[in-house]
Amino acid sequence: MGVFNSSTIEFESNMSVISIFFTxxxxxxxxxxxxxxxxxxxxxxxxxxxxxxxxxxxSLTQTGVVMRMMREVALFESLFKSNKWIWLFxxxxxxxxxxxxxxxxRYFWPGDxxxxxxxxxPFKYAAFAMVLGLFGLMLRRIFVERIRYISAPSDYLMLIxxxxxxxxxxxxxxxxxxxxxxxxxxxxxxxxxxxxxNLPTEVHFLVHIFLVFVLMAIFPIxxxxxxxxxxxxxxxxxxxxxxxxxxISSWALxxxxxxxxxLEQALxxxx
Amino acid sequence: xxxxxxxxxxxxxxxxxxxxxxIMDGEGPFKSAQEFQKPLGFPGEKIDNWQQVAxxxxxxxxxxxxxxxxxxxxxxxxxxxxxxxxxxxGSSDPKNMPVARQDLFRSVYRRHFTxxxxxxxxxxxxxxxxxxxxxxxxxxxxxxxQCRRCSVFCPYGIDTAEISMAAREVLDAVGIGQKYCNQILxxxxxxxxxxxxPEPALRDTxxxxxxxxxxxxxxxxxxxxxxxxxxxxxxTPSADFFAEPHIDxxxxxxxxxxxxxxxxxxxxxxxxGANFGMFIGSYDxxxxxxxxIRKAALDLEVSRVMVGECGHAWRVAYSFWNTLSGVxxxxxxxxxxxxxxxxDHRYPQPQHIIEYTHDLIQRGKLTFDKSANDDRTVTFHxxxxxxxxxxxxxxPGGQFILPRDVIKAVCNNYxxxxxxxxxxxxxxxxxxxxxxxxxxxxxxxxxAIPRMQALKAVERDNGVNTLTAICAICxxxxxxxxPKFDFDPYMIVSVHQLVSEAIIMDKPQTDTDDATSxxxxxx
Numbered sequence: 001m002g003v004f005n006s007s008t009i010e011f012e013s014n015m016s017v018i019s020i021f022f023t024x025x026x027x028x029x030x031x032x033x034x035x036x037x038x039x040x041x042x043x044x045x046x047x048x049x050x051x052x053x054x055x056x057x058x059s060l061t062q063t064g065v066v067m068r069m070m071r072e073v074a075l076f077e078s079l080f081k082s083n084k085w086i087w088l089f090x091x092x093x094x095x096x097x098x099x100x101x102x103x104x105x106r107y108f109w110p111g112d113x114x115x116x117x118x119x120x121x122p123f124k125y126a127a128f129a130m131v132l133g134l135f136g137l138m139l140r141r142i143f144v145e146r147i148r149y150i151s152a153p154s155d156y157l158m159l160i161x162x163x164x165x166x167x168x169x170x171x172x173x174x175x176x177x178x179x180x181x182x183x184x185x186x187x188x189x190x191x192x193x194x195x196x197x198n199l200p201t202e203v204h205f206l207v208h209i210f211l212v213f214v215l216m217a218i219f220p221i222x223x224x225x226x227x228x229x230x231x232x233x234x235x236x237x238x239x240x241x242x243x244x245x246x247x248i249s250s251w252a253l254x255x256x257x258x259x260x261x262x263l264e265q266a267l268x269x270x271x
Numbered sequence: 272x273x274x275x276x277x278x279x280x281x282x283x284x285x286x287x288x289x290x291x292x293x294i295m296d297g298e299g300p301f302k303s304a305q306e307f308q309k310p311l312g313f314p315g316e317k318i319d320n321w322q323q324v325a326x327x328x329x330x331x332x333x334x335x336x337x338x339x340x341x342x343x344x345x346x347x348x349x350x351x352x353x354x355x356x357x358x359x360x361g362s363s364d365p366k367n368m369p370v371a372r373q374d375l376f377r378s379v380y381r382r383h384f385t386x387x388x389x390x391x392x393x394x395x396x397x398x399x400x401x402x403x404x405x406x407x408x409x410x411x412x413x414x415x416x417q418c419r420r421c422s423v424f425c426p427y428g429i430d431t432a433e434i435s436m437a438a439r440e441v442l443d444a445v446g447i448g449q450k451y452c453n454q455i456l457x458x459x460x461x462x463x464x465x466x467x468x469p470e471p472a473l474r475d476t477x478x479x480x481x482x483x484x485x486x487x488x489x490x491x492x493x494x495x496x497x498x499x500x501x502x503x504x505x506x507t508p509s510a511d512f513f514a515e516p517h518i519d520x521x522x523x524x525x526x527x528x529x530x531x532x533x534x535x536x537x538x539x540x541x542x543x544g545a546n547f548g549m550f551i552g553s554y555d556x557x558x559x560x561x562x563x564i565r566k567a568a569l570d571l572e573v574s575r576v577m578v579g580e581c582g583h584a585w586r587v588a589y590s591f592w593n594t595l596s597g598v599x600x601x602x603x604x605x606x607x608x609x610x611x612x613x614x615d616h617r618y619p620q621p622q623h624i625i626e627y628t629h630d631l632i633q634r635g636k637l638t639f640d641k642s643a644n645d646d647r648t649v650t651f652h653x654x655x656x657x658x659x660x661x662x663x664x665x666x667p668g669g670q671f672i673l674p675r676d677v678i679k680a681v682c683n684n685y686x687x688x689x690x691x692x693x694x695x696x697x698x699x700x701x702x703x704x705x706x707x708x709x710x711x712x713x714x715x716x717x718x719a720i721p722r723m724q725a726l727k728a729v730e731r732d733n734g735v736n737t738l739t740a741i742c743a744i745c746x747x748x749x750x751x752x753x754p755k756f757d758f759d760p761y762m763i764v765s766v767h768q769l770v771s772e773a774i775i776m777d778k779p780q781t782d783t784d785d786a787t788s789x790x791x792x793x794x
Contacts, residue, residue, distance in 0.1 A: 040344070049337040050554060052590045055422040055430065056659045056695035060667060072426070082351040082424035090349065090426075140350065145290055147350035149365045150374065152396030154387070155348050221386045222395075226427055229345030234338050235419075235428035240662055242590045243619055246601025251335055252554065252594070256604060 019187070019198045022209060026191050029217040036220025037228065044232040048249035058240035065239050072236060085140065093133030093162075099126035100169070107188035110195075124173050131166040134159055154222070161211050168208040179205040276713040278755045279361070285724050287354045288363040295364035295717075299410040300710045303448030310457050311556060314446030321445035322400055326383050328444045329437070333380070338433040343380045345427045346370060352421040352429075357698045358414050361717035366411045369421035369431040375407050376434050409447055412438040414714045416704035417550065418655035423695050435704070436552025443551060451708035452547045460559055464509035464543035470496075473539055476512050484522060490776045492525045494537065497571065501536035502615075503528070504568050505624070506588070507579025508544045508743035516746055520580050520765025526774050527628050527767070530637055535577075541567035544584035545743065549591075550705035557587065561595040565610055568598075574615040577622050580765055582654035582703065582742030588621045589661040619665065625741060626663050628770060629673045632680045639773040644682035647737040649769065650729050651675055651687070652722065652749075653697035654742035668694070674741055674766055681773035686733040692725040700740070702748030712751075719752040726758070738763045 015023075059065045071077040076094075079087045103123035106113055138159045141147050172179050179200045187199035199205070218224070231237065239245075248256075305315030318324060333340045352369040354360065359367035366372060374396070381388030381397035388397030398404060417432035442448065458467040468476070477494040484492050495501060511521040528535045541564040548557030568576050576598060578588045592598040597607025599620045614620050631637050651674060663669040671694045679685050692698050701718030729735040738753075740746055740763065749763035 044337065044341055047334060047337040047340045050335065051594055053338060053430065053433070053660065055419055055428055056670070057668065058662065060662070060665065064667075072428075076426055078424055078428065079349070079351055079426040082355070082426070086349050086351050137349075144350065146287075146353040146365070146368060147348070149290060150348050150350065150353065150368065150370050152348070153393065154391075154395045157394070218387075223345070223347045226345040226347050229341050230427045232337060232341045233345070233428040234341070235422050235430050242593050243599045243621070246593050246597060246599070248594050248601075249335075253603070255555075 025213050029213040032217040040220050049234040050249035052242040052247050054238040054240045055235040089133045089136030092129045096126040096130030099123040107185050108192050110189040110193045127170040134163045165211045168204040290365040291363040295362050299413045301450040303450040303453040307453040313443045317446045325441050325445050328441045332437045339437050342429045355421050355424050357721045358718040361720035373434045376438050416699045418699035419659045440552035452705040456547050459543050466509045470539035492529045496537050498536035501534045503535035503575045504573040505577050506544045508581035510743040516764050519768035523767025523771030538567035544581040546587040558595040565596040580741040582656040586656040586660040638775045639681050641683050643773045648684040648735045649737045650735045652740045654745050655699045658697045681769045688725040698722040700745040700748040723756045739766050
């Protein structure tokens, strides 16, 4: 820690404008992400599902629902049933992204890495899966007429951003255009431990993290909301037990209590 | 006006069509008039400040329905659903792709309720709710049968039916209702059934039916109406009282009840299983219809509530009744609690007629002469609401297993259609969700193509000559569209018609006295 402390003193006087900009951008994006996601998840949470609408093949038990959700999240079960190409590209991208993200933890981990991180070393190759998946999705979006029809500019933009992030990352890892990894680590772990440090200024690195921060900020206001969305999807997360358990929303119950007699009296009466 | 159109040629294999933009553009189904709108609490005609009212209603709905809020936010436009809708496959109109249909609603949601849509509408495809958009809503949300096939295939389970119901509710709120649904709801909520059949007419119909059956079979099968103290209250679609092929199903129910020796009744107050409140997306109206059934069950002091062959009725009964009126468990108001005390909880409440017949077959209470159906090679059309939104028998996939078990118990030749067109992947008949009206015949015909194609294949390869279904809408729709594709319109029958033809009835005054004992016990 002594080493880190002395460097702290050093960079506080030495921080470049560009490092200050990216440091600030990180925190702003992070706050936008956290606040935005918290608000959105809260909104999903408090909005009641007034009716039981699970879609077949339904689960008759809570355990079944948990299993179904896990298959959906980890394997994209419904997408697999639906379209093998979208499934393949979508799954490659997501699985690749997950592994790459796990591997990125090394940059944010303050100090020496525990040995377990050695296991994540091969995850760097997942970048290829990620980029391949993204290319596949992009090609489908451009060339499959039906998907082109439903695409807005933001749908292409999202893929382009992710592609640039993936490719710039791969370039740094697999070509001679390496960036100063030690510096990256000091910058990234500094963000976590508030020991701010300068960052390398190679353009591809700056583009890489700029887009990552932007993506973080637009997460709660874009279609990336499918991430929390799937867990709240009533057709997937409800137990098919409507006959044995009464399911009622707060607003319907209130309405029922307020109008109970009136409705009963009105029944069967002609207008 | 319903426009002229060419009947499409049935393809040998179902292919994903090239997009033909605007091919199903139009004014949509006939609009409802003041006389049908007012009793339901909707404005009689398009109101002046419709735009504001519509946006407010959208805001209200997305705060009351998690499905609407989550589905509007979660779509990534992956395209998985784009080739799943029968109306798209049959019409080629891109706005009939599930995601594009949702986007009619979603683009307005984005414009008015999201940051990106407010400040960067072009970027995210956000659009204003103008007259053109409203027309598109009315037209294309009445080209959705709320069959939920898209929801099976969506990686997030996004269900276009939920969006379509919400859109129709917004349309009703600004005074643009659909005549077919709203007129029918008026009859169902005042007279008690969709046909507007009052009690005397219903009683006559049932008496005629009894005479007919006795003449034909020599067995006095009763169709009791408003019989207090009966064990079972049967709630069935009113089509069953009225028309072919439905009524042959009703004959089947009667024979099964008769053989079981159970007492049962129909209700003149709640003589309708269908609940069009679901189609127009109105929780309150759906509840009103459900409460009529609860009241009938209470008044008639029955201990079991049973539902006849009707697809969305079974969805409402199985999935929603307990919520709407507290039929099965956990009711909090006094009427619901009273009903729960009254009902016999050894049986599932409500129970489907297929579950009931299936159970009797399992217990060996019914005997059949399967050869009576030997002239038939049968296939089964899974009706969308039964297949994707309900269960039977309390076992996983029971809604697929039980009807097939019943069919196989009463006939020797059974063949399934192609796997990707049945069970949870079943194609809608083309007439569900409030579309079963002549002014929508073009979309009904085109939407039937995927089902007709699968049927053609088993007709060709397996000699199938009988199509069975357990839904009144499917049966009516097929009767209309089958001949357009060179099928026999009478090949569509109720599952209980097959039961009716094969069942061996105990006849009174036969050779031995023993055979009559079952009858005597009943009367």
